[in-house]
Amino acid sequence: MSPEERAFQERIDRGEKIEPKEWMPEGYRKTLIRQIGQHAHSEIVGQLPEGNWITRAPTLERKAILLAKVQDEAGHGLYLYCAAETLGVSRDELLEKLHSGNMKYSSIFNYPTLTWADIGAIGWLVDGAAIMNQVPLQRTSYGPYSRAMIRICKEESFHQRQGYDIMMKMAKGTPEQKEMAQDALNRFWYPSLMMFGPSDKDSVHSAQSMAWKIKINTNDELRQKFVDQTVPQAEYLGLTIPDENLAWNEEKGGYDFSEPDWSEFYEVLKGNGPCNKERLGARVKAWEDGAWFREGLMAHAEKQSAAKLAAE
Amino acid sequence: MSPEERAFQERIDRGEKIEPKEWMPEGYRKTLIRQIGQHAHSEIVGQLPEGNWITRAPTLERKAILLAKVQDEAGHGLYLYCAAETLGVSRDELLEKLHSGNMKYSSIFNYPTLTWADIGAIGWLVDGAAIMNQVPLQRTSYGPYSRAMIRICKEESFHQRQGYDIMMKMAKGTPEQKEMAQDALNRFWYPSLMMFGPSDKDSVHSAQSMAWKIKINTNDELRQKFVDQTVPQAEYLGLTIPDENLAWNEEKGGYDFSEPDWSEFYEVLKGNGPCNKERLGARVKAWEDGAWFREGLMAHAEKQSAAKLAAE
């Protein structure tokens, strides 16, 4: 470790925040860009599965709540791209990498939303898992990222409650609604567990990221916490977690549970999820179809500044 | 009149059929091309308003019947383009004129189909009016046209019965269905009357077309016949023709009725009907999107004939 690097690590160890213009190791910067960028991409791709039910939301109030939520997610994307920009990468560069397949977004959004209950399940499970990941990141070492996380977490927990409320209505509703709720849980349970990433023993870069406080907890810690939080919620709903091995383990003070099918995880990462092509395709199409719009605004801005210059 | 023209007219007067390779006046040929071409265009544009309800047909049987009907219409288009081709104009040339707005199709198809009852009303009224126009044309002087009309009329009267059957089910159904049936009649009545064209006194070219037996009856004759046929059918359905002036006229042995609003007719002709842009737009888009398909087939055919030549 160079003296600079040592000093940097000591600042982190003391709990200081690193700010944009300050010195940082190249690896720290790159890792952060990747992590924040993927998180930002996840927010914007995440609009799509939920957007799929806005036009079919069952009441005006549910429609309004869902619109507000999707709007929040786009807003989170904005905060995060801004945070990434402080590291010297533009939003357009990040988007280019998303569109060309060189950056990922959370695989959970490659699963389809098939019934209204899925909107509940996404709020409850997916946002629940996201919060579990994000709450510790409020204490991350990079200042802009930490501050973005604080804003985001506040809204996410609100979303999670709304999702749970949908599940509650469905689970306590007609037999068909209850069936939809159970089916949504069945389909989203394991993909939600996958959101924490592979087991720590299979996870690369983890140690360095934790030293840098870019990552605060291990994947397995967070997954365990998520299961422990979620099981009683499912019980309260009267729904069954689709895991025969689920059992309270008194000794560890948490639930034993089955690992997700990691081969599915890697298939989805490879592009073979149910909706990979559609999700990325929709984003690329939006970007390409919108080129004229962005260029038009740019042309206007140039005219304006030219006119201003001429007037000076 | 030249001797040739006189001989031609005498053949027509004797009831002989004119066949493709025989001499005919240029005006005869041109008028026929326009009339047959417009009729062909009407068949293919006519797929669109009915196609609008295929995916939403209320039962499997109704869906099948509607599919069969739309298929027939496309088939009629095919016969008619073939008949026109015998006059030395290609289907592509005719389509080019349709797409560029230089040839028309029946204005009735610029009205939207808003409920399932409209599918009934189109069969009953629009096909009814079409048949009224077409039955005499079975005796038209041009052989290929006459034969196409004979085939077409057979199928059209079948369509009309099916349309009337839909109306019957709706008119004798729930209050909402009856309301839809009445509403469909209200919206399609006057546009159907317009299908016969402006009053004879305002109609150009009529006299020459009648001498050539390209047109057999006057517009007003056919319109009267249509009203006389349709009013009792509406009564049987328990529906009200939207015309306060409708009354049996003992003296003329037919109904008195209100003229349609001819200003609307001319507006629609000018392009201001409810669906003009969409109908023509859909056809142009289909044609343009399909260019690669047609070119691909052509390229294959060329390869095949080149291979055949090489083998000889």
Added chain:
Amino acid sequence: MEAAADQVDRTAYATWLMRMGDNTLILGHRLSEWCGHSPVLEEDIAMANTALDLIGQTQLWLGLAGEVEGAGRTADNLAYLRDASKFRNVLMVERPNGDFGQTLMRQFLFDAWHHAMLTELLTSTEERVREIAAKALKEVSYHLERSADLVIRLGDGSEESHARMQAALDDQWAYTGELSTPDEIDTATAAAGIAPDLAKVGTVWRQTVEEVLRAATLSVPDSTFAHQGGKSGRHTEHLGYILADMQFLQRAYPGAVW
């Protein structure tokens, strides 16, 4: 006779309220289709935000429409259980989105009318109407500011953006006339002081539109032809498809609570 007249007014009043609420409902629906598909993230946010405002206004207008109608229908009943011919929105708002420029142009043309309308409604004789208008006007002032600004920037932008915005304007134009053409419902509600003179709203609309289009270097179309029908329930073929999606759950699971 007194009661009958009252009855007529009540029907006209409820119908008028449905027009307001159906406009916001259907336009909100169309805007929400852009969710995640717009040209730039800020527009995703703005589309969702505008749709959200419009759905919120729908709840108020249709809620009041149900009350005034007095048949026990809620805003949700009206939104989810009427078929197309009972909807009273103008045709403009149900037309497909087209490209983003068409969506923006429609939004501007509607916002300009909506703003003028709501401003007039601040002095409605009906307190409930005044209240809703006041709340909605705050939101719609922002919508108009935003859509006018974008129309100007894109109209006076690149050659392509100019051409697209002019094409969008030409395409929408024949659907603007319906907004300010009064019929018997408009006349009756105006006579009762509930709603303004639509012609007056139309004049303000025209002023705003001309001013913005001038700044956008776009030409106001010559044509005065106006499609009509939506306000009396004669819609385009598009509304049926919107409703099939929108109403699916309520239709397929009658009586369920969501």
Added chain:
Amino acid sequence: MEAAADQVDRTAYATWLMRMGDNTLILGHRLSEWCGHSPVLEEDIAMANTALDLIGQTQLWLGLAGEVEGAGRTADNLAYLRDASKFRNVLMVERPNGDFGQTLMRQFLFDAWHHAMLTELLTSTEERVREIAAKALKEVSYHLERSADLVIRLGDGSEESHARMQAALDDQWAYTGELSTPDEIDTATAAAGIAPDLAKVGTVWRQTVEEVLRAATLSVPDSTFAHQGGKSGRHTEHLGYILADMQFLQRAYPGAVW
């Protein structure tokens, strides 16, 4: 125990019939969307004709499914009153049409399977199944002849048509595996002699497909990945929209006769 076993078979049998009928229903629906929009008049006719055949087959398969199920449901009840998760069609048939080449490629890939399947069904232990298969096979022989011919002509056509057909093939490929991958329903109905061994159908399918693609100068994709789910009711996001349209009238006007 005898009765219980019979009951299980009956459920499997009814489910299997629904798969046959839902495939034809949903594919027929997709084809019918081309009505009036195809590249050439002959294709408008062919699309409508194929859709018509498929809807006719749907009536037979779903009619029998309802009888076998024994709960009093008609073919129309099954088509119009089930929500997406109760549909049993393969994912392939519900995907959007794409360009005309994608529609044709899907049609060919499905026809090749359909033809092989129906041929096997001529020797089903169930007379009713044999009857339906015999009727359908006549129609499907023509469908296959037609779609194979077009795939060959477009694959071995212009540069663009070749590229489009290859892209269509690549796009559809991952959705073909579901057709011939047996699950417990397939195994149970095969054991009862109602349905054939799906693997055998798959082999015939593969043969036809390879032969036609070779003639079409198209390359069979390497990938063996196969999306699954439709046969057990786990569909794509597209099916819900199909049903919202298809079922609208039956849902909105329950009990009406059409």
